[in-house]
Amino acid sequence: MYRRVLIKLSGETMCGEGSRGFDEKSVQYLVKQISQAVDFGANIGIVIGAGNIFRGEELSNIPYAIADQIGMLGTVINALYLKGVFQKHGVKSVVVSQISNLPSIRPIHYDDINLYFDAGYVVIFAGGTSNPFFTTDTAAALRAVEMGAEVLIKATKVDGVYDSDPKKNKSAKKIERLSYQEAIQRGLKVMDMEAFSICGRYKLPIIVLNFFEDGAILRAIRGENVGSIILPD
Ligand SMILES: Nc1ncnc2c1ncn2[C@@H]1O[C@H](COP(=O)(O)OP(=O)(O)O)[C@@H](O)[C@H]1O
Ligand SMILES: O=c1ccn([C@@H]2O[C@H](COP(=O)(O)OP(=O)(O)O)[C@@H](O)[C@H]2O)c(=O)[nH]1
Numbered sequence: 001m002y003r004r005v006l007i008k009l010s011g012e013t014m015c016g017e018g019s020r021g022f023d024e025k026s027v028q029y030l031v032k033q034i035s036q037a038v039d040f041g042a043n044i045g046i047v048i049g050a051g052n053i054f055r056g057e058e059l060s061n062i063p064y065a066i067a068d069q070i071g072m073l074g075t076v077i078n079a080l081y082l083k084g085v086f087q088k089h090g091v092k093s094v095v096v097s098q099i100s101n102l103p104s105i106r107p108i109h110y111d112d113i114n115l116y117f118d119a120g121y122v123v124i125f126a127g128g129t130s131n132p133f134f135t136t137d138t139a140a141a142l143r144a145v146e147m148g149a150e151v152l153i154k155a156t157k158v159d160g161v162y163d164s165d166p167k168k169n170k171s172a173k174k175i176e177r178l179s180y181q182e183a184i185q186r187g188l189k190v191m192d193m194e195a196f197s198i199c200g201r202y203k204l205p206i207i208v209l210n211f212f213e214d215g216a217i218l219r220a221i222r223g224e225n226v227g228s229i230i231l232p233d
Contacts, residue, residue, distance in 0.1 A: 001042075001221060001222050001223045002042060002150045002151045002220075002221050002223065003041075003042055003043060003150060004042065004043040004045075004117070004147065004148055004149050004150050005037065005042050005043065005044055005045070005149055005150065005151055005152075005153060005221055006045040006046070006047065006140055006143055006144035006147060006149040006151075006152045006153070007034070007037070007044060007045070007046050007047075007153045007155055007217065008046075008047050008048075008049075008136065008137060008140035008152065008153065008154045008155065008156075009030070009046060009047070009048045009049065009155055009211065010048075010049050010051055010155070010156055010157070010211070011048060011049040011050045011051035011052040011053060011074065011075075011078055012049075012051045012052050012157070013026065013030050013048075013052075013155070013211055014026060014027060014030065014048075014052045014078060014081065014082075015052040017157050017212070019052065020052055020053070021052060021053070022052070022081060027081075027085050029214075030082075030085075031085055031086065031089050031091065032214075033155075033211070033214075033215075033216075033217050033218070034046070034086075034091065034122065034217075035089065035091055036215065036217070036218040037217055037218055037221050038091060038120075038122060040218060040221060040222070042221050043117040043147075044122045044123070045113075045122070045123045045124075045125060045143060045144070045147045045149060046079075046082070046122060046123070046124045046125065047075075047125045047128075047136050047139050047140040047143055048075055048078045048079055048082060048124065048126075048136070049075060049078070049135070049136040050071050050072075050073075050074025050075045050077070050078055050136070052078070053074035053077060053078065054070055054071055054074045055071055056068035056070065056071040056132070064132065064133065065132040065133070066132075067132075068132030068133060068134075069132055071128070072099060072127050072128045072130070072132070073099075073100075073127075075126050075127055075128050075136060075139075076095075076097060076099065076100050076102075076105070076126045076127055078126075079095045079097070079105075079124045079125075079126030079127075080095060080102070080104060080105070080126070082095075082124055083095050083104060083124060086122065091122060092119070092120055092121045092122065093121055093122040093123070093124055094106060094116050094121050094122075094123055094124065095124045095126050096108045096109075096112075096113070096123060096124070096125055096126070097125070097126040097127040098127060098130045099126075099127035099130050100126065100127060105126065108125070108146075110146065113146075113147050117147075123147065125139065125143045127139075129142060134192075134194065135192055137154070137191045137192040137194075137195040138192050138194040138195050138198065140152055140154070140195065141194070141195040141198035141199050141204070142198060144199070144204055145198065145199075145202045145204060149204065150204075150205075151204070151205045151206070151207055151220075151221075152195075152199060152204055152205070152206045152207070153206075153207045153209065153217060153220055153221075154190070154191055154206060154207070154208045154209070155209060155210075155211035155216070155217055156190070156208060156209070156210070156211060157210070157211070157212070158190065158208070158210060159174070159209060159210035159213065159216075159227055160174050160175070160176065160208050160209065160210075160227040160228035161174070161175050161178060161183065161188055161190050161208050161227075161228040161230065162174050162175065162188075162190075163175060163186070163188075165189065174228065175188075175228055176225075176228050176229070177228065177229055177231065178228065178229075178230055178231075179200075179230065179231060179232060179233045180196045180197070180199060180200030180206075180230055180231075180232070181200065181233065183196045183230055184196050184197065184200075190208055191206070191208070196230070199230070200232070203232050205229055205230065205231050206229070206230040207220050207226065207227055207228070207229050207230075208227050208228045208230070209226050209227030209228075210227065213226075
């Protein structure tokens with residue numbers, strides 16, 4: 001089992017695949033998946049994307065750096081939304097970020113993160129890496145290392161790593177176990193190369209699983225075989 005886990009959630013977990021905004025049923029499902037992990041006793045950190053609101057690449061009429069800052073603000077919106085629904089359902093959480101000092105957001109302090117976990121809070125990291133030109137996959141890898149996670153779970157729309165994009169190639173084959181090096185060399189685009197590289201450097205395992213498979217996150221945290229795992233050689 002894993003005791004300390006960083007879960008990367010796509011923004012689309014807020015609304016359902018291919019949709020936009022927030023959908024009550026999707027958010028209920030999300031709260032259920034995270035509650036299961038919290039009730040199991042794991043320390044949970046979350047990095048959430050903003051694909052349900054805005055991705056920088058969607059705005060081609062303004063400079064990338066500015067579009068990406070709008071994207072990062074989207075992650076702050078999602079983090080606060082998540083905190084709100086967690087609160088409603090009795091899940092204790094704290095939002096931390098370096099890019100926003102709103103009344104419900106705290107700055108990131110390493111010492112405090114341990115205190116939050118000791119007190120049973122879910123820690124939601126908002127604002128990506130704080131830098132344009134990156135994505136929340138890279139933010140997830142950085143925050144996972146910073147919070148001392150034992151594993152990074154990428155909860156996404158496919159049930160693992162394939163030899164090519166399974167959404168585009170129906171005969172793609174699943175790879176249940178691989179190394180960071182292999183993921184980078186073969187250009188497997190389920191995650192950013194920067195994220196693979198950071199996790200590889202700090203020997204942090206990555207599990208890629210299907211968020212829409214009920215209970216998959218909990219099973220992965222319990223140490224069961226779910227999705228694909230990326231490990232050192
Ligand atoms: N080799 C691969 N194995 C699995 N998925 C892949 C691969 N290459 C591309 N993908 C695609 O990557 C997607 C996950 O990445 P991304 O869209 O960034 O997810 P998220 O929105 O969860 O961050 C999958 O839905 C899949 O279509
Ligand atoms: O460190 C970061 C993280 C995110 N973003 C911006 O925020 C958007 C939303 O993040 P992401 O695409 O990772 O969301 P997801 O696909 O996971 O929902 C990105 O498209 C980028 O524009 C950024 O500039 N720097």
